[in-house]
Amino acid sequence: MTNLFDTQLQPAPQQTPASPLIGLKVRLDRPVDRDRPCCHNICIIGPAKGPHAGELHCADCGQYRGWLSKPTAAWIEHVVTRFGAPTAPIIVRMSSTERREAPPHRT
Numbered sequence: 001m002t003n004l005f006d007t008q009l010q011p012a013p014q015q016t017p018a019s020p021l022i023g024l025k026v027r028l029d030r031p032v033d034r035d036r037p038c039c040h041n042i043c044i045i046g047p048a049k050g051p052h053a054g055e056l057h058c059a060d061c062g063q064y065r066g067w068l069s070k071p072t073a074a075w076i077e078h079v080v081t082r083f084g085a086p087t088a089p090i091i092v093r094m095s096s097t098e099r100r101e102a103p104p105h106r107t
Contacts, residue, residue: 021045025089
C-alpha cells in the first residue's frame, strides 16, 4: 500500500513574467497567409507554449494561425522597447532563413 503522506515535496514551478508582446497585433504576410488568408490576416499575440515565444490567433474570429518564433519575438520586443507600442500592426513575413530551410515542394 502506498502512503500518500510520504511524498517528497516538489518546488513550485517558476513563474515567468508575462511577455510585453501579449496582446499586440501583428499582420501576417507569409506565403501561407496569402494562399489561405483568415479574415484580415491580423493576429493577436498570445502566451507562449513549449519552445515558442507566443501563439498567434486571428483578431477577428479567434482561429489559431501559428506560432511566434523566438527570434521574431525578440525583434518585435526590441522595436517596442525602443519606439513604444505600435499604433498599427507590425507586419510579420517569412525570414530568408525560413525560405532556405523549407523543403522543396513536390508537384
